[in-house]
Amino acid sequence: MNNGKKVVSISRNYFYYKWFWVFISIVLLAAGITGVAYCLSSAEKFAPRAVQGVMDLKRYGLESHGTVRLDGEWDMYWMRLLTPEELASREHAAGEKATPIALPEVWNRVLVEGVQPGGSGHATFHLKVMLNGTASDLGLKLPYIRTAYKAWVNGEPVASSGTVGEDILTSKPQYTPNLIRFHHTGGPLDIVIQVSNYHHRLGGIWKPVELGSWSALDSKLRRELAIETLVTGSLLSMGLYHIGLIALRRKEKGSLYFGLFCLLIGIRAFFTGEGVMYYFIPGVNWLTELRIEYVCFYMGVPAMIMFMHSLYPQEVRSGIVRLILALGAGFSAAAFLIPPPWVTYTTPVFQLITLLTSGYLLFSLGRAVLRKRDGALFAAIGAGAYVATVMLDIMYYNQWIKLGEVSAYGLLVCVFMTSFILSAKSAKAYVEVETLSRQMREMNTGLEHKIRERTAELERINRSLERMNDDLARMETSRRHLLSNISHDLGTPMTLIQGYVEALIDGVVSQPDQQQKYLKLIHNRITGLNRLIADLFQLSKLEARQMDFDIQPVSTEDFIRYFDERYELELAGAGLRFETVAYSLRPEAHRQAIVKIDMDRIDQVLTNVIYNAVKHTPRGGLIQLHFIVDEHSLVVQVQDNGSGIDPEDLPYIFDRFYKKDKSRNTAGGGSGLGLAIAKEIIDYHGGRIWAQSRVGQGACIAFALPLVKGGE
Numbered sequence: 227m228n229n230g231k232k233v234v235s236i237s238r239n240y241f242y243y244k245w246f247w248v249f250i251s252i253v254l255l256a257a258g259i260t261g262v263a264y265c266l267s268s269a270e271k272f273a274p275r276a277v278q279g280v281m282d283l284k285r286y287g288l289e290s291h292g293t294v295r296l297d298g299e300w301d302m303y304w305m306r307l308l309t310p311e312e313l314a315s316r317e318h319a320a321g322e323k324a325t326p327i328a329l330p331e332v333w334n335r336v337l338v339e340g341v342q343p344g345g346s347g348h349a350t351f352h353l354k355v356m357l358n359g360t361a362s363d364l365g366l367k368l369p370y371i372r373t374a375y376k377a378w379v380n381g382e383p384v385a386s387s388g389t390v391g392e393d394i395l396t397s398k399p400q401y402t403p404n405l406i407r408f409h410h411t412g413g414p415l416d417i418v419i420q421v422s423n424y425h426h427r428l429g430g431i432w433k434p435v436e437l438g439s440w441s442a443l444d445s446k447l448r449r450e451l452a453i454e455t456l457v458t459g460s461l462l463s464m465g466l467y468h469i470g471l472i473a474l475r476r477k478e479k480g481s482l483y484f485g486l487f488c489l490l491i492g493i494r495a496f497f498t499g500e501g502v503m504y505y506f507i508p509g510v511n512w513l514t515e516l517r518i519e520y521v522c523f524y525m526g527v528p529a530m531i532m533f534m535h536s537l538y539p540q541e542v543r544s545g546i547v548r549l550i551l552a553l554g555a556g557f558s559a560a561a562f563l564i565p566p567p568w569v570t571y572t573t574p575v576f577q578l579i580t581l582l583t584s585g586y587l588l589f590s591l592g593r594a595v596l597r598k599r600d601g602a603l604f605a606a607i608g609a610g611a612y613v614a615t616v617m618l619d620i621m622y623y624n625q626w627i628k629l630g631e632v633s634a635y636g637l638l639v640c641v642f643m644t645s646f647i648l649s650a651k652s653a654k655a656y657v658e659v660e661t662l663s664r665q666m667r668e669m670n671t672g673l674e675h676k677i678r679e680r681t682a683e684l685e686r687i688n689r690s691l692e693r694m695n696d697d698l699a700r701m702e703t704s705r706r707h708l709l710s711n712i713s714h715d716l717g718t719p720m721t722l723i724q725g726y727v728e729a730l731i732d733g734v735v736s737q738p739d740q741q742q743k744y745l746k747l748i749h750n751r752i753t754g755l756n757r758l759i760a761d762l763f764q765l766s767k768l769e770a771r772q773m774d775f776d777i778q779p780v781s782t783e784d785f786i787r788y789f790d791e792r793y794e795l796e797l798a799g800a801g802l803r804f805e806t807v808a809y810s811l812r813p814e815a816h817r818q819a820i821v822k823i824d825m826d827r828i829d830q831v832l833t834n835v836i837y838n839a840v841k842h843t844p845r846g847g848l849i850q851l852h853f854i855v856d857e858h859s860l861v862v863q864v865q866d867n868g869s870g871i872d873p874e875d876l877p878y879i880f881d882r883f884y885k886k887d888k889s890r891n892t893a894g895g896g897s898g899l900g901l902a903i904a905k906e907i908i909d910y911h912g913g914r915i916w917a918q919s920r921v922g923q924g925a926c927i928a929f930a931l932p933l934v935k936g937g938e
Contacts, residue, residue: 276300279324282356283437289362293438293446296417301352302327304338307390308350310381310418324352332372333430345429346567348392348422355437359412365443366406366417369433370501372426373399373512378418379408388512394424399512399566401504405447407440425512425566447500454499461492464641480536487529488641494522513566520561520573527580528554534587534609538599541590550583584613608640719751726751775824775910779934782819782860786853789862792829793836793851801845811856820934821860827907828931831915834900835864835927842925843868855933859913863928871919879917880905904929 274286276298286294301324327336334345366384368377374388374397385404391397415437423429436443465488471481496503497519503510528551535542557576561569591609594602726744729735735744786808797804812819832851839849843866852863871879880901908915908929919925 276353278326279352280354280356284356284358288438292442293436295434295436296353297329297434299326300329303350304343305347306350307348307420310378310416313352313418329431330434331430332428332432334428345427346424347429351419351421351431353417355415355417357410357415362410363440364408364410365438365440367436367443367447368404370401370403370504371421371431372429373423376420380416384408390420390422397422397424399425401501401512401515402508403501403504405443427567427570450500451502451505454502458492458495458502461488461495461641465489465492480533483529483533483536487526487533490522490526490529494519517561521558524554524557524561524576527583531583531587537605538594541594546586553579580616584616588613612640719755723748723751775827777822777824779820779822780825782821782855785821789832797849800840802840802843803848806851808853819855821931822934823911823931831904831907834904838900839864839866859930859932861928861930863926865924865926867924870921870923871925872921876917876919
């Protein structure tokens with residue numbers, strides 16, 4: 227309700243238009259799934275089937291097809307638990323007749339001597355599979371069977387689940403699907419499965435048994451388990467998410483009901499389909515698993531109708547909601563109190579209740595659509611998809627159809643639809659709150675205060691623009707200098723190299739010693755270009771902070787000791803004198819000081835600075851290295867008595883490619899990037915670098931590194 231105020235909201239037209247293509251995608255997805263199911267069913271029509279207890283796969287090409295379902299007529303020996311040895315004996319072959327059963331099928335519907343045996347009982351299933359003589363690794367996939375079994379292949383026991391017995395006291399139920407691996411050396415396969423069921427209303431092998439190559443069966447099982455785990459995980463995540471929304475807004479009961487519904491159906495999905503839970507936790511008690519599955523089913527329906535009632539209270543009557551909730555609670559209590567197999571007879575009754583509830587729910591949502599309630603169309607489509615898959619599952623669990631256990635996929639469609647409804651409601655509420663808050667602020671803020679704020683903001687923007695203009699001007703100047711210096715530093719060597727090469731090509735230089743000399747000149751020029759490019763690349767990485775640094779704590783004493791005699795031999799070889807002097811301005815009690823540096827990078831800084839001093843100091847000159855430790859920093863100075871730096875050049879010596887031909891020119895070689903690289907390294911360490919000079923009296927380049935606080 228807007229109460230006459232103009233607020234920003236999500237219109238119904240936007241609601242439908244934006245998600246129109248989502249509906250089209252879902253319809254196409256459903257059509258695709260249906261098409262795949264049809265293709266699979268069509269393929270099964272051409273797959274071989276067992277006839278009178280024998281399946282001939284000699285011409286089937288198991289290697290090319292990978293797997294095959296062992297569907298068709300198996301031999302069933304009702305109320306008999308026979309071993310492979312007993313089945314192979316002459317007495318058995320002569321005296322006992324088998325009852326054919328078309329698996330997968332519950333034995334409740336099979337006529338044994340003209341009578342349907344019911345769910346309780348035990349039997350032996352036998353099938354002979356004719357294969358070619360090729361040796362290979364085969365696999366046999368046994369589903370979870372109601373409710374205990376023991377299996378043999380060629381007389382060897384290969385799998386079991388629970389305890390097979392001849393009555394309810396000697397049998398123990400357990401759902402344990404198995405994927406068996408065995409080596410086939412040739413000849414037929416003789417498969418024998420003993421099954422007993424005294425704990426469920428439906429008994430027998432009601433899911434398909436599959437045979438195939440081990441790798442194909444293993445890949446297929448992993449794929450199916452991955453898909454079911456993904457679907458189940460999505461449902462559980464969605465449930466937890468919507469329950470978590472209650473912590474933010476306790477009045478939003480719809481999120482609570484929808485979250486509970488997703489959790490219940492998600493947990494139930496662990497026990498259906500391929501039975502993910504039976505693979506992950508095979509030792510869980512069968513009755514506990516059964517009761518959890520039933521309770522999730524019995525309480526999922528009330529949670530769903532309570533959620534729909536929270537969305538459309540005028541269409542979904544509260545009396546019906548209370549009735550469904552009471553029935554769900556009653557059936558859930560019965561699932562815990564009634565012993566097996568009688569507890570399994572409660573599901574057909576609640577399945578009928580579910581169908582009636584689904585019909586009422588669709589009718590109510592249809593009325594909501596006609597009344598143009600927000601999101602009613604989405605809810606109707608989602609609920610319709612879920613109800614359709616639930617009906618398929620109900621018919622499958624009662625063995626009326628062969629396609630089933632698809633309600634989790636229908637629920638995903640329902641979840642996405644209803645999640646969008648909840649998200650749209652939340653977004654609409656947030657937009658309205660933000661609009662109201664903005665209107666409140668505008669009403670409570672005086673015009674004069676707003677003008678002052680806008681004026682101050684414009685002043686800040688103006689100052690920012692001025693700084694940006696200065697930065698842009700400086701960047702433009704730097705760019706022109708950069709292009710000019712690069713063209714100079716690259717153009718001259720390239721021109722010389724071109725001249726040398728042309729002289730060699732034209733035969734101007736014909737003497738071998740002269741040719742060797744020219745090649746050395748070309749090599750030196752190329753080496754200089756490579757050094758220039760490497761320095762430029764390193765400087766660019768330093769400016770972009772993409773260079774790796776190994777920062778370690780180092781005491782100032784170790785620092786000074788390391789660099790004390792580091793450059794003495796190199797400078798002596800250049801004909802220069804070298805001295806180091808250390809000063810400490812700290813009190814005696816706090817002489818120990820620590821700097822956090824990358825020693826190799828600092829060594830690179832000093833090397834660049836000292837190399838720069840060497841180039842501009844005449845032979846016999848003096849270069850001094852000073853270390854000064856004060857209260858806050860370690861200062862390192864490189865002093866020379868060379869030609870010095872002109873005052874107009876001093877502010878720019880740390881700029882990239884900066885050289886002054888009349889003083890510190892390129893005669894000594896180098897890229898003109900050494901001091902710029904040194905500045906970037908010192909900046910990374912949180913320090914600063916500067917230069918002092920007088921023309922004709924030498925220059926001093928110094929940098930300061932901060933001491934670690936509390937390092938004393």
